[in-house]
Amino acid sequence: MRSQSESTLLRIPLEIRNQVLGYLITDQLHVILHKGALHWSICIEPELAFDLDGSERNLQGQTHSEKTWARRLRSSWGPHWRCEEFFQDRGRGKHTLDGALELDYVCKQVYNEVHALMASNTMFQITDLETLCYASTSKDTGARQLSFLHDVGRRVIANLVRLDITLRLPLSVWESIESGTSMLASPQAVAWMGIGTAIGQLQRLTKLSIWLDHDQQCSWSAVNERCILAPLLPLAKILRLVLPKLHPDLETSERHFTEDSASPFQIRRVLRQRYHAQSNEHHDPRNDASQDPPTKVIFKGDFPITLETCRFFYEPDFTSASLEEIEEDERDKWRRGVDVELWMKNLQDQLDDFSPHEYVDI
């Protein structure tokens, strides 16, 4: 570091200096625990669209194999799959991507001012429980082997104001929390149960968003929301939850925060991923141990499962309908006792017999 008297930056009034430094600080930044150290990588999806079905991961105009598409669909970073690719391809180990940390070397005063600005202005993104627990609850060990920037990261995180958490966990983790019997066998379940305590360590935190899903093709309704979200109750005042839509035929007010049941949380429901990677169950590694199981991408509609049908095929009255109108129509069908999934299956079987705009009255 240079001496403070040499710094031109320090001769600028604080208010203007903060504006200058503010331009150099990234709005959103991923924090990742990798090989025992905190890494930083820019978030390249700052304006996430909520209603994405997974088709966007098969980028148009680019030649990708189905294997690439399948890998993206399996990303534990969920809607931040592009950020994961960026981190793996270019970002790993480059702690100073945001530019701001370069300024750490200017002088001690600017060093502190940059940290304060980052903690106040940057939205920090975390996509796994290991990073969250490590960054928020571990005391500073003062271990010599910790890198300078790693130590900086710990201090910035301890003072952060805005945090966005994205967790696409195995369904088995959510199920183990509900059962309560096999929790010790799942480190992720144990970490999740401590999430309230971990985030509670971030004493300046005022805005918290948590996006959740599981990794299977079945509906999110398989998860007992009231059980798994209990650890978040102490955070309800600052928390905004983003959860997949519930299935009208599977939701219950005992297990889920349904529209007509009380909830302590602010919840936004979003469309769930509709394209999934599926491995060949019959692959025998003894025959070809060097190869991963063959994988294909399949489509499996979640609520509203009539979305594509309404928009593109059979119900011309719905081709311009909003998502909300399509959902209400499907809810009404379920209420009237129509098995919409069976109806859809029959419809698929008869696909060739229908003209593209023939209305199907059920």
Ligand SMILES: [Zn+2]
């Ligand atoms: Zn991101």
